[in-house]
Every structure is written in C-alpha cells, then in structure tokens.
Amino acid sequence: MSKADVVIGCFYGDEGKGKVIDYLAADADIAVRATGGDNAGHTIRVDDVKYAMHLIPSGILSGHTIGVIGNGVVLNPAVLLEEIANLKAHGYDVEHYLKISEKAHVILPYHQLMDAALEKRRSAKIGTTGKGIGPAYCDKYERSGLRMEDLYAPDFADKLRRLTESRLELLKFYDPENPAFDGLLDFDRLLEIYNGYAKELSGYVCDTLTFLHKALEQDKKIVVEGAQATLLDIDFGSYPFVTSSNPTIGGILTGTGLSAADIGNVYGVIKAYSSRVGEGPYVTELLDATGDRIRELGHEYGTTTGRPRRCGWLDLVALKYARRVNGLTALSVNHLDTIGRFDRIQVCVAYDCDGEVTEDFSTNLKLLGRAKPVYRELAGNFGDLSGCKSFEELPQAAQDYIRFIEDYIGIPVRFIGTGAGREAMLVRETVC
Numbered sequence: 001m002s003k004a005d006v007v008i009g010c011f012y013g014d015e016g017k018g019k020v021i022d023y024l025a026a027d028a029d030i031a032v033r034a035t036g037g038d039n040a041g042h043t044i045r046v047d048d049v050k051y052a053m054h055l056i057p058s059g060i061l062s063g064h065t066i067g068v069i070g071n072g073v074v075l076n077p078a079v080l081l082e083e084i085a086n087l088k089a090h091g092y093d094v095e096h097y098l099k100i101s102e103k104a105h106v107i108l109p110y111h112q113l114m115d116a117a118l119e120k121r122r123s124a125k126i127g128t129t130g131k132g133i134g135p136a137y138c139d140k141y142e143r144s145g146l147r148m149e150d151l152y153a154p155d156f157a158d159k160l161r162r163l164t165e166s167r168l169e170l171l172k173f174y175d176p177e178n179p180a181f182d183g184l185l186d187f188d189r190l191l192e193i194y195n196g197y198a199k200e201l202s203g204y205v206c207d208t209l210t211f212l213h214k215a216l217e218q219d220k221k222i223v224v225e226g227a228q229a230t231l232l233d234i235d236f237g238s239y240p241f242v243t244s245s246n247p248t249i250g251g252i253l254t255g256t257g258l259s260a261a262d263i264g265n266v267y268g269v270i271k272a273y274s275s276r277v278g279e280g281p282y283v284t285e286l287l288d289a290t291g292d293r294i295r296e297l298g299h300e301y302g303t304t305t306g307r308p309r310r311c312g313w314l315d316l317v318a319l320k321y322a323r324r325v326n327g328l329t330a331l332s333v334n335h336l337d338t339i340g341r342f343d344r345i346q347v348c349v350a351y352d353c354d355g356e357v358t359e360d361f362s363t364n365l366k367l368l369g370r371a372k373p374v375y376r377e378l379a380g381n382f383g384d385l386s387g388c389k390s391f392e393e394l395p396q397a398a399q400d401y402i403r404f405i406e407d408y409i410g411i412p413v414r415f416i417g418t419g420a421g422r423e424a425m426l427v428r429e430t431v432c
C-alpha cells in the first residue's frame with residue numbers, strides 16, 4: 001500500500017507550491033486539494049503558457065494525473081467551470097481527469113457579498129481575497145451550508161431558498177446600503193443558475209474518500225496540494241489575520257479523509273525570502289527600497305487578486321514553527337535565483353522581544369508586534385543559475401545559503417527553484 005505525499009506552504013502563501021506539485025505530478029496518479037477555495041492561486045508555467053490554478057489541483061497539468069477536489073474545499077462552481085473551460089481550451093481531457101467530493105461545500109453569491117460586508121465593518125481589516133471563503137466556512141460549521149451532493153437532492157430548491165432568504169436578512173443588517181443585494185431577491189434566477197452548474201458538474205461529483213483509499217490500496221501515487229499556508233491557518237496562524245480553514249497537516253487529513261497513517265513525505269515550501277498579501281503581523285517585512293526590490297525582482301503580485309505582496313527576508317524562526325506544526329520531512333526552497341541577485345542576504349534566526357531573545361515563534365499578536373528580527377548576514381550574488389542542473393553545480397554561496405537553512409531547521413532541502421519555469425527546479429534525489 002502506498003502513502004500520500006503532501007505539499008504545504010510554510011509562511012503566508014504563494015511560496016511556489018503549484019510549481020512543486022507540478023514536478024511531483026509527473027510521477028503521480030492523483031493530485032488532491034484538501035482545503036480553501038479560489039482564494040488560492042497557484043502559478044505553473046508549461047511551455048510558455050502560464051496557468052493560474054485556483055480550484056483544480058495543479059497536478060492535472062501533467063496530463064496523466066487525476067485532480068481531486070476534496071471534501072475540505074469550499075467550491076465556487078462559476079470559478080470551477082471557468083477553469084475547466086480554460087483547461088479544455090488547452091487540450092486537457094478534464095472529463096476523465098477531475099473528481100469533486102460530494103461533501104465539498106458550495107460557495108453562493110451571498111458568501112462573497114457577506115465577505116465584503118464583514119470586511120467593510122472591520123476596524124482592523126484582514127484584507128481577504130473577497131471570494132466568500134470565510135462566510136462559506138461559517139455556514140459549514142454552523143451546519144447550514146450546501147454541499148455538492150445537495151445540488152442533486154429533491155429538496156435543493158427549498159434549501160437554497162431558505163438559506164438565501166435568511167442570509168439576506170443578515171446582509172441587510174451588516175451592509176444596509178448595498179444595492180447588490182437586490183440581485184439575490186430574484187430567487188428563480190439564482191435557482192436556474194445553480195441548477196445549470198449542477199448539470200454541468202454532475203459527471204465529476206463522487207465519493208472521493210473511497211476513491212483515494214482504493215488508489216492507495218492499489219499502490220497508486222497520491223500527492224496532496226496544500227493551499228494557503230501555515231501562518232494563515234485559522235488555529236496556528238496570526239489570528240484573526242488568517243484564512244478560515246486549516247491549511248496545515250490536520251486540515252490535509254480532514255479535508256481528504258486520508259488518515260495520519262496514509263501520509264508519507266511532508267514537503268514544506270518556502271521562498272528564499274518571504275512575502276505576505278493582506279494584513280497582519282510580519283516580523284521580517286521590509287518597508288524600504290530592499291522590500292520594493294524583492295517585489296520587483298520576484299514579480300510579487302498576487303495570482304488571485306493582483307495585489308502587490310509585502311516582501312521581506314527569510315524567517316527561520318517561523319519556518320521552524322512550520323516544521324513543528326506540520327511534521328515536515330523536507331523542504332522546497334524557491335526563488336533562489338531572485339535572492340541571489342542581492343550582494344548580501346539577511347536571514348532571521350531569532351526574535352528579540354524587548355531584550356528577550358527567542359527562537360520560538362508565537363502567534364500571540366502582542367509578542368509578534370514587539371518582535372524584532374535578529375539577522376545573520378550571508379553572501380549573495382549567486383550569478384546566473386539557469387545553467388545549473390544539480391545542487392553541486394550551484395555556486396558556493398548558493399550552496400551555503402541552502403545548507404544554512406538545513407542546519408537551522410534540521411531537515412533537508414530536496415527541491416530548489418532557480419526560475420519560474422517547469423524545468424527550473426533542482427532535485428536532490430538522495431534527499432527523500
């Protein structure tokens with residue numbers, strides 16, 4: 001029986017998880033998304049075509065890997081159908097290579113309106129993606145949400161009407177002036193739209209839990225594509241500046257139905273620096289010209305919202321926390337090419353909280369607010385890495401940078417990104 005490998009973001013998202021999944025998918029039968037929704041944006045470049053995947057697992061781009069949208073996902077059918085159409089336009093046989101959990105929750109138009117209404121009322125903004133993720137998870141945990149299987153139930157129209165009417169009352173309370181709510185009053189139109197989605201998606205909806213377990217029993221190779229990241233986790237991130245799911249290892253299990261015993265390697269993905277979109281604490285953020293330079297060199301603009309990403313140096317204190325929370329077995333370090341453009345590179349090795357120096361990350365906002373990064377300076381100026389085909393071919397300073405991370409965190413770096421393209425990835429085969 002085989003085990004599923006997992007790819008998890010270590011910081012605030014956008015570490016290049018899609019690219020690592022794309023690599024692993026070359027050898028995988030199944031790629032599965034466990035959590036989040038179309039707040040995720042995973043970029044993969046294949047032969048000069050850039051794909052921004054929001055819901056469908058990036059692994060499907062291999063052409064032979066079945067993409068599974070797990071039960072832990074909140075799914076906007078309109079976005080999914082657009083993604084399906086785009087993949088079909090590029091020649092992908094989506095019909096045979098996509099499965100959707102019958103238990104995945106459905107995002108409805110009011111979720112997005114509620115997301116905007118709640119954000120508008122917040123004094124401390126979260127900077128959500130506006131995709132309705134939080135409100136959809138609220139309905140799930142309040143036990144009112146609609147799952148994919150409900151779209152096909154005889155009482156669907158009743159359920160949709162009751163839910164929409166009750167939430168409309170709430171919306172009016174939160175944001176009385178918003179004219180967009182009138183659209184929701186046309187219930188017949190809403191029902192027609194969602195019945196249309198149900199029809200188009202019917203061939204994909206199934207019991208993905210059984211599908212995944214049978215695949216493992218048949219020794220098939222599964223890779224789980226984490227979305228968001230450790231410090232955006234609803235429990236382990238910088239609450240309330242987080243997303244509304246558990247992108248960490250626990251959420252991978254509950255979002256797929258795989259058990260702890262089914263998990264093999266857990267790959268933590270980082271960039272050789274760090275970035276964050278949205279609000280919230282960020283200890284190594286650079287609000288100066290160096291931060292701007294990282295943003296420009298790394299093209300750090302959001303895949304989902306196009307927002308400029310906040311940028312800063314690599315934070316090993318936070319990375320150690322991600323290793324602890326997720327049980328990481330190895331790392332993927334992307335954007336080594338980008339960080340290598342700097343002459344000198346700073347890496348955060350401890351936090352100084354009013355004279356108290358610690359290497360232990362905390363999600364306590366007061367502590368995080370006071371924490372000043374303690375940096376170690378390393379040599380940069382790596383030069384052009386595009387010709388390097390193995391770790392040993394990297395310049396000494398680049399190798400030293402990777403080894404410094406390994407020594408601090410205590411797990412090996414298996415994948416190294418040297419560019420945005422599919423081929424720009426060094427794999428250290430001896431590292432599992």
Ligand code: GDP
Pocket residue numbers: 009013014015016017018019040041042043044045298299303333334335336337338416417418419420424
């Ligand atoms: P994800 O959400 O974790 O999948 O990451 P995103 O796709 O949102 O953001 C990562 C960005 O970095 C994308 O634009 C990738 O094309 C790009 N990228 C990934 N790895 C590398 C790398 O090693 N070097 C460079 N220059 N770009 C990379």
Ligand code: IMO
Pocket residue numbers: 009012013014015039040041042126127128129130131132133134226227228229232241242243244277278279303
């Ligand atoms: P990937 O998978 C970066 C952030 C939002 C916001 C917070 C809450 O591409 O790494 P939400 O819409 O989820 O309620 O927003 O979480 N966020 C992400 N930031 N990458 C992501 O996904 C993100 N998904 C959510 O910017 O700060």
Ligand code: MG
Pocket residue numbers: 013014015040041042043303
């Ligand atoms: Mg992203």
